[in-house]
Structures are given as structure tokens and as C-alpha cells.
Amino acid sequence: xxxxxxxxxxxxxxxxxxxxxxxxxxxxxxxxxxxxxxxxxxxxxxxxxxxxxxxxxxxxxxxxxxxxxxxxxxxxxxxxxxxxxxxxxxxxxxxxxxxxxxxxxxxxxxxxxxxxxxxxxxxxxxxxxxxxxxxxxxxxxxxxxxxxxxxxxxxxxxxxxxxxxxxxxxxxxxxxxxxxxxxxxxxxxxxxxxxxxxxxxxxxxxxxxxxxxxxxxxxxxxxxxxxxxxxxxxxxxxxxxxxxxxxxxxxxxxxxxxxxxxxxxxxxx
Numbered sequence: 001x002x003x004x005x006x007x008x009x010x011x012x013x014x015x016x017x018x019x020x021x022x023x024x025x026x027x028x029x030x031x032x033x034x035x036x037x038x039x040x041x042x043x044x045x046x047x048x049x050x051x052x053x054x055x056x057x058x059x060x061x062x063x064x065x066x067x068x069x070x071x072x073x074x075x076x077x078x079x080x081x082x083x084x085x086x087x088x089x090x091x092x093x094x095x096x097x098x099x100x101x102x103x104x105x106x107x108x109x110x111x112x113x114x115x116x117x118x119x120x121x122x123x124x125x126x127x128x129x130x131x132x133x134x135x136x137x138x139x140x141x142x143x144x145x146x147x148x149x150x151x152x153x154x155x156x157x158x159x160x161x162x163x164x165x166x167x168x169x170x171x172x173x174x175x176x177x178x179x180x181x182x183x184x185x186x187x188x189x190x191x192x193x194x195x196x197x198x199x200x201x202x203x204x205x206x207x208x209x210x211x212x213x214x215x216x217x218x219x220x221x222x223x224x225x226x227x228x229x230x231x232x233x234x235x236x237x238x239x240x241x242x243x244x245x246x247x248x249x250x251x252x253x254x255x256x257x258x259x260x261x262x263x264x265x266x267x268x269x
Contacts, residue, residue, distance in 0.1 A: 012049055026062070067091055082258055097122065103259050104251075130154070157181065187212075 010022035012029040023029040026048045048065040049058045052072045059065045076088035078095040082102045089095045100120040107124045109116040111132045118124050129150065136148035138155050142162045149155050166178035168185040172192045179185040190209050197214050199206040201222050208214050240257040242249040244265050251257050 011051055026065070067093070081262060099259060099262070 070090040140147040
């Protein structure tokens with residue numbers, strides 16, 4: 001915004017009540033809305049606008065804007081400290097989600113008859129909302145379709161099933177494939193440029209260019225082996241003890257001890 005003061009650029013536009021006034025920063029736009037349009041806000045106002053080219057998404061808080069802008073960058077400053085892992089992520093929240101995989105615990109859906117499990121408790125909560133919640137706010141308007149959901153994005157993705165339009169073409173030379181959504185096109189582009197990702201399971205030769213495909217492979221081929229291995233360790237008794245003064249934590253899994261130290265001690269140091 002400081003540079004905008006010198007070059008006269010005002011990229012932030014007020015869209016309330018056909019105002020169309022422009023401002024040099026998110027902060028001045030937010031102040032304008034509070035003073036001029038304070039009586040016109042029947043819904044939460046998203047005053048923090050992404051300045052990346054052709055994006056223009058808006059958010060209610062500066063924090064949410066920063067989290068979103070990380071998607072536009074290739075930087076991944078948050079690195080997993082688990083020995084032998086080395087994966088890195090764009091946000092701290094994404095790293096926290098990943099860390100659940102090293103905790104050595106499986107969370108199960110408690111819905112009667114459902115066998116869904118995940119190493120991430122947030123995934124289980126999301127699964128219950130998507131799969132077992134019957135109080136839906138949104139429904140598909142396509143004739144004869146009974147699809148219902150609570151999520152606008154899910155409804156938008158579902159709606160593509162009812163159309164044959166493929167408006168997103170791959171511009172890779174001699175490819176020619178077209179896709180219904182920009183997200184699927186982005187996933188497809190990895191097949192042209194991304195390096196192969198190998199399966200980390202000892203002796204497995206599987207490789208893929210898609211993280212989702214690797215995830216599905218791990219679930220389908222190695223999941224039972226992983227669960228059994230973790231279970232066997234629990235019978236051997238606690239081998240690893242936290243060396244922090246006054247801490248009584250013990251575990252039979254080394255990576256669980258590492259995770260404990262990061263969450264309980266290093267985050268407060």
C-alpha cells in the first residue's frame with residue numbers, strides 16, 4: 001500500500017450500495033465501510049481483498065487473507081521435523097494436519113455401521129458432516145437429482161456432473177485434453193511437469209505424480225500393515241521417555257515422543 005501512495009494505484013474497490021470508490025489499501029477500504037456503510041451491513045463484510053492478478057477473493061480478517069495468499073506462492077517454510085520425513089507446507093495449519101500422521105493413532109467414525117477411520121481427527125469430523133448429516137441446507141436443482149449438501153463448493157463440484165462442457169483446456173503442446181473444472185486441470189498439469197513421488201514403504205516400487213494417488217495407494221495397499229505394526233508396538237511397553245524436567249510422558253513409539261516434544265515443549269519455549 002505504501003508503493004500505491006506514490007504511483008496513485010487504488011486496487012481496492014468498495015462494492016456496497018453501488019459505491020465503487022477505490023482505495024490504496026485494505027485498511028482504508030475497511031475504514032470507509034465502517035464509517036459510510038455502517039447501516040448497510042446485513043451480512044458480514046469481507047474487506048480484505050487478495051491483490052494477486054485475476055484473483056480478487058475477499059475475506060473478513062487479515063489472517064484469513066494471509067492464509068489464502070500462501071496458495072499463490074511456491075514457498076513452503078513449515079517443515080516436518082519427524083526424522084526421515086522432510087515434507088514441507090505453505091501454512092502452519094497444514095503442517096499440523098500432517099503431523100497427525102506421525103502420532104501413531106487412528107480415529108474412527110462412531111456412526112453405527114461406518115468403518116471410516118483416519119489418523120486426523122479433523123478428517124473424521126468432516127466425514128461425519130459430509131456423510132452422515134441429514135440436515136442439509138443446499139440441494140441440486142437439476143431435474144430428478146436428489147443430491148444435497150451443506151457446502152457451496154461441494155454443490156458446485158457436483159453440478160459439473162450434469163454438464164458436458166469442458167471449458168478448461170490443457171495448453172501443453174500436443175496434449176489437447178479439456179476439463180470441466182480449473183481444479184482438475186491444475187491436477188492434470190502435474191502429469192506434464194511434476195516429478196514422480198515414490199511410495200516410502202520399504203520394498204514398494206509404486207510411484208505417482210499425484211499426492212492423492214499416493215494417499216489412495218497407501219490406504220489400499222499398506223494401511224492394514226501400518227495399523228498392525230503400530231498395534232504390535234503397543235504390546236512392547238513404553239520404551240521412550242520424555243527427558244524434559246517434570247514431564248512423565250512415556251510411549252512405545254519414537255515418533256510419538258518426537259511429536260509430544262514439539263507440541264508440548266517446543267511450542268511453548
